Amino acid sequence: MRTATSHEAAAVGAGSLRIDWTRCDGHGHCAALLPRAITLDDWGYPMIDAAAVGDEHLSDVKRAVSACPSLALRLER
Ligand code: SF4
Numbered sequence: 001m002r003t004a005t006s007h008e009a010a011a012v013g014a015g016s017l018r019i020d021w022t023r024c025d026g027h028g029h030c031a032a033l034l035p036r037a038i039t040l041d042d043w044g045y046p047m048i049d050a051a052a053v054g055d056e057h058l059s060d061v062k063r064a065v066s067a068c069p070s071l072a073l074r075l076e077r
Contacts, residue, residue, distance in 0.1 A: 010037065010050035013058045018067075019046060023072035030073050036052040046073075048060040 010017045017037075026044040037053035038046045053061065065073050 008048060010048050010053045012053055012061050012075060013055050015077045017048060017053065017061055018074050018076055020050065020072045020074060025072070027069070029067055029069065030064045033067055034060055037061070038064070038067045052061050 008019060024045060026040075026046075028044055028046065029041050030046050031038040031040050034053070034057075037049055037057065039049065041047055061075060065075050
């Protein structure tokens with residue numbers, strides 16, 4: 001079970017990087033593409049470190065969002 005210490009969103013650009021848990025399959029492609037901001041928990045599900053990602057990482061964030069095979073990683077406005 002996720003705790004308050006596992007960040008589930010990060011402000012990037014004008015949006016918010018979020019994970020749709022109803023879609024996430026936990027295969028971890030996002031952590032491979034965005035290792036500075038996303039780590040995997042003990043079950044392989046991603047955790048977003050909001051302090052490790054910012055506007056300067058917007059292009060990397062967009063690339064990771066585009067690569068999510070389940071459309072679970074989103075940059076919402
Ligand atoms: S790439 Fe998408 S489906 Fe895979 S772990 Fe990351 S958010 Fe979940």
